[in-house]
Amino acid sequence: MTKAQADELSRARMYALLGKLAPLIFLLALVIIFASLQPRFLLPLNLFNILRQVSIYGIIAIGMTFVILIRGIDLSVGAVVAMSGLCAAVVAKGGIEGRFMLSADGSGYHWALAALAAILAGTVAGLLQGMAVAWLSVPAFVVTLGGMTVFRGIALTIGNGGPISGFDEAFGWWGRGMIGPVPVPVLIFAAVALIAWVVLTQTRFGRAVYAVGSNPDAARLSGINVSGVTLSVYALIGFCSGLGGFVLASRLNSAEAVAGTGYELTAIAAVVIGGTSLYGGTGGVAGTVIGALLTGVLLNGLVILNVSPYTQQILVGLIIVAAVAFDHFIKRQSR
Amino acid sequence: MTKAQADELSRARMYALLGKLAPLIFLLALVIIFASLQPRFLLPLNLFNILRQVSIYGIIAIGMTFVILIRGIDLSVGAVVAMSGLCAAVVAKGGIEGRFMLSADGSGYHWALAALAAILAGTVAGLLQGMAVAWLSVPAFVVTLGGMTVFRGIALTIGNGGPISGFDEAFGWWGRGMIGPVPVPVLIFAAVALIAWVVLTQTRFGRAVYAVGSNPDAARLSGINVSGVTLSVYALIGFCSGLGGFVLASRLNSAEAVAGTGYELTAIAAVVIGGTSLYGGTGGVAGTVIGALLTGVLLNGLVILNVSPYTQQILVGLIIVAAVAFDHFIKRQSR
Amino acid sequence: AEPKGKDAEVTILVSPLTFAFPHFVFLTDELKDEANKLGGVTVVVADGQLSAPKQIADIEAAIVQGVDGIILAPVEADALAPVVQQAIDAGIAVVTVDRPVNGVPDVLANVAADNFKGAEAQGEAVVKAFPDGATIVNLQGIPGDKTANDRNGGAHKVLDAAGEKYVFVAEQAGNFSRDKGLEVTENILTGLAEVPQVIIAANDDMALGAAQAVDARGLKGKVAIYGYDGSEDALKAVKSGDLAATIDQFPGLQGRTAVSTLVAFIREGTRPESAEVLVAPVAITADNLDQAERVGQIGE
């Protein structure tokens, strides 16, 4: 290898590294801008606020990363959050007064059972959608668009349109508690992200996710169980949405059918800002965490700067597009 | 050719035909079910209701067909409808009292100018998004997700959150008028669909749209201006959304920033139900018209049957998935 | 916290439900106007966007920012309680407007006109106009939304109690939007064998959409339509007879009262006589049009 060639290679590597770091660079730039405009932005309290605010849709965005990696999409997550939150609430309350009771004496159940109910509801919802995608080969966009209205309808039916609120302390700890200075939902988010990272980078299942997203036909020909992977991935995002629903209900001390509206787009935005391609096969959990933080920082910073609500909407849209454009620009340089 | 082979061939041809007709068959089945449950469903009055209700998002779905054919997507259409409706309203009113005036004497302008304003606003919005997709190569999902909040923000800014209402008769004719027994918006929808059909099936541009959707690299290598086609297609859906915004404002005799919410998903659903693939390259306008009708019939029928709103949501979701699953099933049989 | 003094600079956060509804746009505008009159009051506005987490995030940001007071129309009464408590613990005075939060006794005041009560007024107006009973179409708001639920519940409470002669012949969701209200009404009118006597809608937008559907069918004047919110367009329609009535909750008054109460407390430590400052909703018909808050906007 000549010196020129070696130089070229190291330059290419540097660009590739930059490409990976692009979302992080953008995030830091945003933080610096906000901090210089309003120093209170950097208060530890505010930073933990951002983390806590990000954590619930962050958990969902982690699941969404898997789905997008296999070229799928899930528009139903917001509805599943609402539905599973209501399932948790119903179990925690032991039923709904005047409509149906789950316990003989009208007393509620332990938070663990409530959490289990939420996660189970979410996972089953995901699994059903996964079946339609994998077995009926209906495009994921359609299945989950349908799922979005179906699960919202079920949520409305469960709660009869109204909220269910007022849970015990132990239930509330999962959304509002702290361990030291760190809010519990942040820890849950961190744990989910860490596990997902290990699964994606170090296990056969994780690599199969990338293979299916990169070339589903080739994956099938290589002996990868493509339907199985697809099913598992949708079950997984269902799991994440169920968990998110439980944490949200706990944090709000209330569950209702309109909860989680719009989470699908926020979660997808976090994944894509984090550098995962909508065409599948490339990206990962680390990027998603950064993408989720970026979204959180953006919303928090604009409020702290007292930007008018209408202008906020305009800026949020523009900055999200700019973030992804920046990412693509850097990645193109590395070609 | 032996008889057995000939039989098989004709069976294969029959299935291929069935595959094309699948959405139509599903639509007819739905009509029959509704009609048998509630005979009033078939009243000419109701059928024209359905047509009129379908026409505005039908116009947008026609534009969406082009976008999806080139593997794109446009989530901003609802916001663009609202924004361009407000543009039309502002022009028709000659400004907004107490905020800004467009005419010296505070009088409004002719409907034609208002319509032009709406269409121009829509087309420019589409063009800007097309540039981001074609030139910055940001995925369409992200660009138009950003566009969705940006244009909604602009709409809120224009109308300051409130509605602008009360236009003259001539303005209102485009949304509420009739030619014979046929509502004007239905005629507009039909005209747009017809032109789009001719363009897609009979012209170079239409063929380029299919080529770009089928294999963008091959299209570019064969001398097709892929960025040009992309730009045009986004400008085109902007045009359709602008037109839709004008017709909607005319129909409601009012324009406001929350108009058109959720149109993006309805339009996409109509396109996909009509058999156009989200992976680009196959499908067409005829299917979209049927898809739009199917959505309209569904919403109308469930209301006419006075199904509870909660249950409606569940049924709409399930039936949309079923329609697409049916289409895929039939198409697979024809292999 | 100690009173800041008579002419102290005051910063407050205003977080209404959503700016997609003119009701809250008007409330906020009037509130800002009052703040201007008071002088030295900086108003920071955040859009709740109908999302409890969004509103919580906005308030958390405001606490960090160190505002002196918060005026809040909570998306969800229970969900917002913890963050409101947090704000109060941080020495920030909180006034709720339009609707209360649950279980935070230290809230300075709740300036509100109950949606449930307003809908009762809507129902009573129907009973008054149709003493012999009526066939009623009910246009509900966004399914699951709190406002939609309250308004639906209030109307039902009165009309169900008034006897079996009040029959709900169709109940559908119009999602608070004019186009959906129009569409759903068209469909309902076709689906019903007999023209209903009354349409009640959970907001003015849907009522105006319904009025158009009724007009298009040549039924103008044969169906009494009841809106809700007292918006400019609705008042015009009441005046012209397209709507039978609309419910005014006096959002402007609520906004003004909220901000003056809050600022008085911050500057001078004065508490309102009662923590509940209730504004009674009024059904506005052609007869009492002059009572409507926004009547000045509709001209002659």
Place this chain on the structure above:
Amino acid sequence: MSHPSSPLGKDQQKPGRASSPGVLPFAPGSDAAPGSAPGVTAPLLEARGFVKRFFGVTVLDGVSLSLAPGEVRALLGENGAGKSTIINLLSGVHQPDGGVLLLDGAPVRFTRPLEADHAGISVIRQELSLFPDLSVAEAIFAGHLPLTRLGLVDWRQMREAARKALARLGLEIDVRAPVASLSIAHQQMVEIARALTRKSRVVIMDEPTASLSPNEVAHLGEIIAQLSAEGVAVLYVSHRLDEIRAFCQTYTVLRDGKAVSAGLVSETDIPSLIRDMAGREVEIGAAGAARQAGAPVLDLQHLASVPGGRGGQRVRDVSLVVRAGEILGLAGIVGAGRTETARMIFGLDPVGSGEILLNGRSFRAGSPAAAMAAGIGYVPEDRKGLSILPDRSVAENFALTGAVPAGPLGWNDRPGEAKALAGFVQRLGIRAASLRAPITTLSGGNQQKVILARWIALKPKLLIIDEPTRGIDVGAKEDVHSLIREIAAGGVAVLLISSDLPEVLALSDRIVTLREGETTSEQPAAHATSEGLMARMTRHG
């Protein structure tokens, strides 16, 4: 596609029946069969009476085939004869409509590729089916990632094994690089490596050498011999008959979905194989019309690509001249920079330095459209990636370049297009059930012919053809060759890029060789030999 001599009754789909002597001239798998490898008795894998139909068209009509351990069998046939279809049936991609598959003498059914894989059958597919986003190492082991004791992916072992497998093929590349950054040829070798790392009992290779140059082919030959010695059965498909002679012991020839002959390679010769495939006499190497070279059309002077591209600077110093009415052959081994030279001329890649003269004037195509406007046509080597519109019909694929001008308002001239296409269908023997069916229903070779037709119809002044006969059968190759000669004779300047040296020698007037991005020689084709060219293409020349 009718076969009046063998009516297809339902009963013929029963196992065994199709292999009756009436259908085939020999009994496959039996000891007496002339097609079985010497000294081997029990076949490892055996297909009996395979029948397959698509859209009601019978593609395979009672084909039988066997593979014994250590046997290397060639599967021959024209484009569309059904070779890839048999492979798809053997590997569980499709299920036969009739016939039976025997593994170690016992009937089996593969409903999914996974099952064939478990049975020890690995396949190198005709169309590349790799994972563009994955690293080379991972693509090689996809579906069979090695694990550490903790059950996690063993990246280190995987990379090491991938490096070794590629080294066996004579390829040394960074196995961490994404597959998408490799050339088609290198991707092809990764695909081969993938099959080799499996402990397979049967390896099926569907045109593995279609885009390889002689060096790599030689490596592959050694590997096949080694596999055979280890007792692995190999089924080998190629249109390059010299490879068949060098690598294979036995052969089966398909024609129109039927096995028409089989036997020992040593007992036959190339002309008779060609006769079996085509069903007629094919004249090889027929000289075309005499050509007269005219004025220079394309003149490259010290052309170089932009440094710092994905694989570094591929083109460093290329100078050559192509004249009107002549065919210039551009020879080089994989990665020499031929394709990238073509891409720069055609405006697909930026030019780094040097000069492109078109008709004597300096020229830079900013885009393919501009190049086409200047009279340049380019048939790329990557058919699947850069040529075909998979969902669109044959007719629409043909019309893509707009060779038949549109009417006013851009109205498509459908009749004109149909007429032009019909001419090529005849001329090139394009075999398609319907021109309105998606192009993906055609066999690879027939797709290639449609793509060629697309560009020839454009009547360019300079036609660049990258691997024109990749995957095209011998008979059709002659058709394509005479067509290329004909358009050159018509005054078109042709730049021919091909890894198939006999093809370069047979078609070109002059030949330029490329090595590591630099032109190393230029000579009249009449004076050139394979050996001489190889020497100039490689470092040791």
